[in-house]
Amino acid sequence: MHDVAIIGVGIHPFGRFEGKSAMEMGVDAITAAVADAGITWNDIQFGVGGSWTVANPDAIVGMVGLSGIPFTNVFNACATAASATKACADGIRLGDYDIGIAVGLDKHPRGAFTEDPALVGMPSWYAENGQYLTTQFFGMKANRYLHEHGISHQTLAKVVNKNLRNGALNPNALRRKPMAEEAILDSPMLNYPLTQYMFCSPDEGAAAVVMCRADLAHRYTDKPVFVRAVEVRTRKYGAYEVNTTFAPVEEDVAPTVYAARAAFEKAGIEPADVDVIQLQDTDAGAEVIHMAEAGFCADGDQEKLIAEGATEIGGAMPVNTDGGLLANGEPIGASGLRQLHEIVRQLRGEAGDRQVPGNPKVGFAQLYGAPGTAGATILST
Amino acid sequence: MTELALPRRGTLIAWTTQGFPPGRPYKGPTGSRFEPFGVGLVQLGDVIRVEGRLTESDPGKLAFGMQVELTMIPLTSVDGDEIVTFAFQPV
Numbered sequence: 001m002h003d004v005a006i007i008g009v010g011i012h013p014f015g016r017f018e019g020k021s022a023m024e025m026g027v028d029a030i031t032a033a034v035a036d037a038g039i040t041w042n043d044i045q046f047g048v049g050g051s052w053t054v055a056n057p058d059a060i061v062g063m064v065g066l067s068g069i070p071f072t073n074v075f076n077a078c079a080t081a082a083s084a085t086k087a088c089a090d091g092i093r094l095g096d097y098d099i100g101i102a103v104g105l106d107k108h109p110r111g112a113f114t115e116d117p118a119l120v121g122m123p124s125w126y127a128e129n130g131q132y133l134t135t136q137f138f139g140m141k142a143n144r145y146l147h148e149h150g151i152s153h154q155t156l157a158k159v160v161n162k163n164l165r166n167g168a169l170n171p172n173a174l175r176r177k178p179m180a181e182e183a184i185l186d187s188p189m190l191n192y193p194l195t196q197y198m199f200c201s202p203d204e205g206a207a208a209v210v211m212c213r214a215d216l217a218h219r220y221t222d223k224p225v226f227v228r229a230v231e232v233r234t235r236k237y238g239a240y241e242v243n244t245t246f247a248p249v250e251e252d253v254a255p256t257v258y259a260a261r262a263a264f265e266k267a268g269i270e271p272a273d274v275d276v277i278q279l280q281d282t283d284a285g286a287e288v289i290h291m292a293e294a295g296f297c298a299d300g301d302q303e304k305l306i307a308e309g310a311t312e313i314g315g316a317m318p319v320n321t322d323g324g325l326l327a328n329g330e331p332i333g334a335s336g337l338r339q340l341h342e343i344v345r346q347l348r349g350e351a352g353d354r355q356v357p358g359n360p361k362v363g364f365a366q367l368y369g370a371p372g373t374a375g376a377t378i379l380s381t
Numbered sequence: 382m383t384e385l386a387l388p389r390r391g392t393l394i395a396w397t398t399q400g401f402p403p404g405r406p407y408k409g410p411t412g413s414r415f416e417p418f419g420v421g422l423v424q425l426g427d428v429i430r431v432e433g434r435l436t437e438s439d440p441g442k443l444a445f446g447m448q449v450e451l452t453m454i455p456l457t458s459v460d461g462d463e464i465v466t467f468a469f470q471p472v
Binding site: 111112116124125127128129130131132133136139140141143144147188189190191192193194240244245246247248249 | 394395396397398399400401403404405406407408409418420421422424427428429430431432433434440445456466
């Protein structure tokens with residue numbers, strides 16, 4: 001078994017790019033990651049690609065070089081990038097390859113995701129009845145969480161305000177304009193208590209990460225970032241998750257709890273050791289809830305922590321330093337690799353205006369998506 | 382597998398509102414004819430929790446733990462025939 005290091009990261013800005021395909025954005029991300037690693041495409045021994053809108057991400061070899069490498073396509077909805085990261089890291093960990101690449105790319109139309117419910121094994125009445133909306137679930141989960149743990153609507157607005165300010169410092173973000181908390185609260189109510197600007201937007205973009213055997217990393221970089229753990233979990237019986245018509249009476253915790261716990265155990269790292277945090281902020285409530293589900297605080301502590309600025313770039317537990325999904329939007333396949341791109345930049349000290357002070361050494365990234373799938377990744381210097 | 386008749390009354394465990402028209406294949410009225418509706422997770426006795434529309438969409442009139450009862454509501458009409466769906470209304 002080999003340890004795994006990240007030696008290159010690349011990103012195509014997240015936003016809307018008329019006339020540019022997801023594949024073309026993926027090529028740009030791959031080119032940037034390969035250049036960042038100081039290698040050429042022909043040095044890459046295998047690839048893993050994740051996308052929703054591109055059925056065959058492996059077709060990208062036709063645009064970056066027909067070197068004949070094995071290339072595996074993965075898809076786990078919003079957690080797709082965690083699966084791509086894991087497949088890539090495991091290929092190296094198990095000794096099959098020395099250098100590989102994980103890439104994610106997507107191009108979504110504006111507005112909430114609408115798909116044939118049969119694609120996720122749901123009956124057609126669920127959509128005909130107006131219940132097949134991921135945003136509805138997020139509204140219900142956030143509403144209940146706020147009610148049970150004494151979190152205010154103002155705290156939701158503070159999360160958006162913070163992520164848009166961080167996005168303003170990130171040249172690759174979709175939304176780069178800060179917004180006052182009151183304007184966020186006063187925007188149209190989409191799914192109570194979540195208003196329009198408390199949701200991220202499906203958009204377009206790509207990101208890629210080059211990994212290699214840790215003992216070879218010094219050949220390519222003097223600042224390797226090590227992949228300490230990647231864990232993916234699906235929901236357990238008792239978890240009420242997105243895209244489900246029913247739930248049992250006896251509750252169980254969400255899959256993020258299991259994924260994060262397993263990742264911390266595997267890495268031998270405690271949540272308190274983490275210096276840079278990336279959480280799936282599909283909506284403002286999700287960032288608040290995921291802080292606790294991932295183990296960074298107790299349920300309800302978010303109200304005080306966020307008011308005190310703990311999740312700001314200069315705070316004790318910086319969350320979504322690049323603006324997260326709220327500022328970057330969500331091209332599903334690329335979103336989690338955007339998270340790793342940001343953590344690697346932060347751990348290398350290359351994050352510029354949004355650099356977390358004090359030489360951060362440990363980063364954590366969490367993904368969550370339909371129908372109840374979570375990913376947790378831990379990186380360290 | 383055996384059939385089990387579920388209680389018609391239940392407790393509101395979680396709720397939200399739908400403030401914008403769902404996309405296709407939603408059968409209810411959209412565009413300017415769209416009217417916001419409530420959505421909830423309702424616990425039926427100690428048997429199961431089910432997700433369904435709520436007849437109430439005013440957050441001020443919805444509360445965690447409130448009692449609700451199954452009803453049928455008009456969703457749309459096709460060639461003059463009324464299409465109905467299930468929903469829960471506050472008791």
